[in-house]
Amino acid sequence: MNAATNELQEIYRQRVLDHSKHPHNFRQLPTPTHEALGFNPLCGDKLKIYLQMNDDHISDVAFEGTGCAISVASASMMTEAIRGQSVAAASKLIGAAQHIFSTGMPADNKALDEVEALAGVSQYPSRIKCASLAWSTAEAALSGKTNQVSTEE
Amino acid sequence: MSQPADIKPDPIAAELDVDRLRADFPILHQEVHGCRLAYLDNAASAQRPQAVIEAISHYYTHDHANVHRGVHTLSHRATDAYEGAREKVRGFINASSQSEIVFTSGTTAAINLVAGSFGQDIHKGDEILISYMEHHSNIVPWQLLCERTGATLRVAPINRDGELLLDDMIDMITPATRLIAVAHVSNALGTVNPIEQIIEAAHLQDIPVLIDGAQAAPHASVDVQALGCDFYAFSGHKMCGPTGTGVLYGREELLDRMPPWQGGGEMILSVNFEESVYNRLPYKFEAGTPNIAGAIGLGAAIDYLQAVGMERIARYEASLLAYLTDQLATVDNIRLIGTAAHKAGVQSFVIDGIHPHDLGTVLDHQGVAIRTGHHCAMPVMEFFDIPGTARASIAFYNNRQDIDQLIKGLAVAAKMFA
Numbered sequence: 023m024n025a026a027t028n029e030l031q032e033i034y035r036q037r038v039l040d041h042s043k044h045p046h047n048f049r050q051l052p053t054p055t056h057e058a059l060g061f062n063p064l065c066g067d068k069l070k071i072y073l074q075m076n077d078d079h080i081s082d083v084a085f086e087g088t089g090c091a092i093s094v095a096s097a098s099m100m101t102e103a104i105r106g107q108s109v110a111a112a113s114k115l116i117g118a119a120q121h122i123f124s125t126g127m128p129a130d131n132k133a134l135d136e137v138e139a140l141a142g143v144s145q146y147p148s149r150i151k152c153a154s155l156a157w158s159t160a161e162a163a164l165s166g167k168t169n170q171v172s173t174e175e
Numbered sequence: 176m177s178q179p180a181d182i183k184p185d186p187i188a189a190e191l192d193v194d195r196l197r198a199d200f201p202i203l204h205q206e207v208h209g210c211r212l213a214y215l216d217n218a219a220s221a222q223r224p225q226a227v228i229e230a231i232s233h234y235y236t237h238d239h240a241n242v243h244r245g246v247h248t249l250s251h252r253a254t255d256a257y258e259g260a261r262e263k264v265r266g267f268i269n270a271s272s273q274s275e276i277v278f279t280s281g282t283t284a285a286i287n288l289v290a291g292s293f294g295q296d297i298h299k300g301d302e303i304l305i306s307y308m309e310h311h312s313n314i315v316p317w318q319l320l321c322e323r324t325g326a327t328l329r330v331a332p333i334n335r336d337g338e339l340l341l342d343d344m345i346d347m348i349t350p351a352t353r354l355i356a357v358a359h360v361s362n363a364l365g366t367v368n369p370i371e372q373i374i375e376a377a378h379l380q381d382i383p384v385l386i387d388g389a390q391a392a393p394h395a396s397v398d399v400q401a402l403g404c405d406f407y408a409f410s411g412h413k414m415c416g417p418t419g420t421g422v423l424y425g426r427e428e429l430l431d432r433m434p435p436w437q438g439g440g441e442m443i444l445s446v447n448f449e450e451s452v453y454n455r456l457p458y459k460f461e462a463g464t465p466n467i468a469g470a471i472g473l474g475a476a477i478d479y480l481q482a483v484g485m486e487r488i489a490r491y492e493a494s495l496l497a498y499l500t501d502q503l504a505t506v507d508n509i510r511l512i513g514t515a516a517h518k519a520g521v522q523s524f525v526i527d528g529i530h531p532h533d534l535g536t537v538l539d540h541q542g543v544a545i546r547t548g549h550h551c552a553m554p555v556m557e558f559f560d561i562p563g564t565a566r567a568s569i570a571f572y573n574n575r576q577d578i579d580q581l582i583k584g585l586a587v588a589a590k591m592f593a
Contacts, residue, residue, distance in 0.1 A: 026208040026540040027587075033536065034591060043592075065532050065548045066562040088562050090530035091592065149536065 032142035033149070034091065041095035041136075046102055047084040048094075054084075060159030060171045062151055065090070069097055071159045078108050083160070090152050096140055097156035103133050109164055116157045116164075123153040191491045196483065197572050199224040210542030213577035218362050218390060218521050218568030219546050220412045223476070227415060230475035231468050242467055243441065243458075257467050260474030261457075267477045268407060269398040270424050274456035277423040277430070278470050282389040283312040285408035285423035286356070288460060289385055290316035292433040293354065293406075299325030301353040306344065306368070307333045307558060308361040311551040313387045317356060326353070333558065337364035337513040345376045352377075355384045359391035363552040363566065364513030365496075365521030367391075374403050383429060389413055393570070394492055394519045396485035399424050411469065416476035420469035423460070430456050437462040488571045492520060495569050499578050503567075506585050512564050523550075523564035526585070529592045531565045537591060538565075541584035543577075 051057075051072035060069040067089040074082035083101045100119070104112040118129040119137050126144030129137070143153045155171075162171045197203055202222050205212050214222060234256060240249035242257045264276050279285040297303070303317045307330055314328075321328045329352075331344035339357075348355070355377050360367050370386055377384045383405035388397060393414035399407050406429075411420030425433075435442055435453055439462035444452040453459045480488065500522050503509060508527040526534065535547035548563040549556045556563055567581055 026210060026542075029208065030537060030540045030591070034533075039592070066553065066556060067532075068562075088530075090532035092533070146536070149532070152532065 029145075033146065035139040035142070037136055037139040038091065038095040041098040042091035045085075045094050045098035047098065047105075048086065049084045050086055051082060051084050056163040056166060058159045058163035058171055060087075060155045060162075062089075062093070062155055063172060064148075064151070067093055067152070067155065069093065069156055069159055071097070071100075071156065071163045073160070073163050075109075078110075080104055080107055080109075080112055085156065089155070092140065092143060092149055092152040093155050096137075096153045099137050099140070100156045100160055103137060104160060107133075112164060113161065116161045119157050120154050123150050191483070191487055191571060193491070193572065193574050197574070199226065199479075200572055201225060201228075203572065207542045207544070208540045210540075211576075211580065213541075213543045213573075213580040215567040215569060215573065215577055215581060216544045216546045217393075217570040217573070218413070218550075218566065220418070221393060221415050221570050222572070223415050223417070223472075224479050226479050227417070227472050227475045231417060231472040234468050234471045239467070241464055253467055256471045256474075257465065260470040260477075263474040263477045264422050267397075267481070268392070268422075268424055269400050271400060272427060275424055275427050275430065277425065277457040277460040278465055279408075279421040279423050280419050280466065281412070281421035282387060282408045282410045283316075283421075285406075285421050286312055286385065286387065287316045288423055288436045289354075289356075289406055289408075289425070290320045292436040292460070293383075293429070294320040294324070295434055297324050297326050297353055300351060301326040302329050302349060302351040303327070304329045304331060304344070304347055304352050304355045306331045306339050306357050308337065308339065308364055308366060308368075308552065308555055309356070309358055310362050310387065310389070311553070312389075313356055313358060313385075314554070327351075330554075331357075333366075333555075335559075336515050337361065337366050337555075338515045339366070339368050341369050341372055344373065348376060348380060348382065350380075352380070352382050355382060356387065357384070358387045358389075359397075360388075360394070360519045360521075361513070361552070361555075362390045362521065363523055363550040363555045363564070364515065365390075365518040365523070365568075366513060366515040367517040367519050369517075370404065371402060378403065383426075390520060393480075395489040405429055411473040411476065414473075414476055415479060416473035417466075417469040419466050420473045422473075427456060430460070435459050435462070439463045441465070483571060489519075491571055492569055495573060495575070495578070496520065496522065498575060499567060499569065499581075502578055502582050506582065507589060509585075512559055512561070520570075521566060521568045523566045525561055525564050526589070529588055531563045533592065534565045534585070534588050537588040538581065538584040541580065541587060543581050543584045545581070 054072035055075040056073040069087035072084045085097045126141045143149045159171045238252040240253045242254040385406035386404045388409040392409035407424040412418040442462040512523040531547035546566045
């Protein structure tokens with residue numbers, strides 16, 4: 023059981039649990055300039071991401087919705103990572119975060135230090151989608167797409 | 176189906192000799208994440224005994240050829256084995272004739288066959304009546320049919336225990352109702368529906384009834400003649416048979432009147448460019464080379480289940496389900512979803528503050544396999560206002576140790592997400 027418990031702690035690190043229990047920026051923005059809805063049809067989870075753009079910069083970012091610990095923690099970390107970034111920098115961070123989830127490799131980027139706590143999902147194909155949902159939804163919001171994002175497309 | 180109330184569990188376990196049965200299922204004897212495997216995802220797909228694996232292997236090793244056409248020895252053997260499996264299925268559900276047993280790829284294909292073929296006689300203004308607790312495979316084929324024809328899909332309600340409101344359903348039968356399609360047992364809730372009463376009420380008005388038996392056929396004996404249903408659909412892989420196998424039972428008189436669903440080889444007697452003459456039942460509905468090995472494996476699964484005894488399986492599972500439900504009820508912050516008086520095989524639940532997917536991952540690390548999510552029954556999840564549930568579902572080869580392992584795993588999850 024010990025090996026299994028250690029493996030579990032690789033996915034549910036303390037930082038992940040903290041973010042999932044007390045997600046940051048878990049609210050609606052009153053007048054967002056951009057927003058997108060992310061949907062995981064495998065589990066029915068839905069996340070809505072709101073962005074407040076000021077010229078080329080993300081001045082505020084928030085999210086709402088229901089999800090597992092991993093998807094909520096990841097969304098919470100995403101809001102912290104891209105707040106204050108330019109569109110180009112945020113896009114780069116999103117790509118780098120997705121790389122962490124799929125490979126488990128560190129990103130060598132200070133803004134993603136916390137996100138590396140989610141690297142353990144790379145071992146669980148069914149859970150990579152949970153971690154990546156918020157990020158792909160943020161990307162859709164950034165690009166001004168109003169369509170719903172699905173983990174299954 | 177048997178009720179747990181007046182049955183003491185232990186003598187029943189002894190009656191079934193679960194330990195000996197478990198030895199027949201090689202897949203059960205492995206470790207997952209370093210723990211004993213407790214497989215409690217049987218409603219999604221059951222496991223196979225060695226006898227089924229060997230029947231398929233024997234067929235491919237010794238007897239394979241295409242069926243119904245070759246004059247050579249192997250084709251005769253393959254045909255005999257394939258048609259022998261059809262006879263086993265006929266006996267398993269007590270159909271009156273092999274003509275009424277159509278092999279399909281599963282319950283989903285069986286229901287789509289009815290929607291596609293019987294559906295050709297459905298028109299604008301007609302109504303199809305289903306229930307709120309249907310699996311997507313007994314919703315979407317009817318929605319597609321309604322889109323195609325302008326017919327209307329009507330949905331009978333359920334209560335907070337996950338029971339069908341029978342009187343409401345019967346009240347929803349109108350002169351426009353052309354078919355009633357309802358689950359025998361709900362996959363998400365475990366509810367056993369009062370299909371006898373539904374069939375009786377429908378037949379008073381000459382309305383045919385399709386029963387989705389995917390979750391019932393593995394757990395209790397089914398007698399389609401006693402039920403009087405017009406169609407009964409079920410899957411092989413949920414009853415220890417191979418994936419990609421299933422059965423549509425249809426009353427001969429109805430199947431006879433229905434047009435073919437798919438065209439191709441096997442389903443014709445003669446073809447020329449002016450017209451083709453369709454084959455007799457059940458081949459009219461089996462276009463193309465069938466899943467011969469699958470049918471043979473399903474036949475072996477039926478032999479196995481009947482040797483164990485469907486009545487004994489039903490009694491044992493009822494006592495094990497009662498134990499599962501009792502044990503789950505002791506867990507902190509749990510809410511049982513699906514608390515009908517008549518149930519089989521399944522207990523869904525949610526735990527406050529822990530998402531079903533996280534429960535699924537934590538349990539997996541304790542060797543416990545359950546299903547998490549919406550169980551292809553999104554309207555049910557919406558009804559209970561939850562994104563999904565965790566669902567433990569049993570088979571006759573499960574034991575109390577499996578359930579104790581689940582409960583222990585839930586305690587680990589509770590500690591982790593406290």
